[in-house]
Amino acid sequence: MSEQKNKLSSFLEESKQELKKVNWPSRKETIKLTVFVIIFSLLVSAFLGALDVVFLKILEQVVNR
Numbered sequence: 001m002s003e004q005k006n007k008l009s010s011f012l013e014e015s016k017q018e019l020k021k022v023n024w025p026s027r028k029e030t031i032k033l034t035v036f037v038i039i040f041s042l043l044v045s046a047f048l049g050a051l052d053v054v055f056l057k058i059l060e061q062v063v064n065r
Contacts, residue, residue: 025033
């Protein structure tokens, strides 16, 4: 049990040290990238929605013949 406790303690300490090495983005950069992802996601969803409507109309034409 003590060995597991030591391993866990070692793991947590190493994780803490690694997190200090991380180059975290600034608040401004985070907001900018978040807005980009949201806009990109909306554009992709609109494009896929439009494709869905087009293929639905094509399929309706094929089935109704």
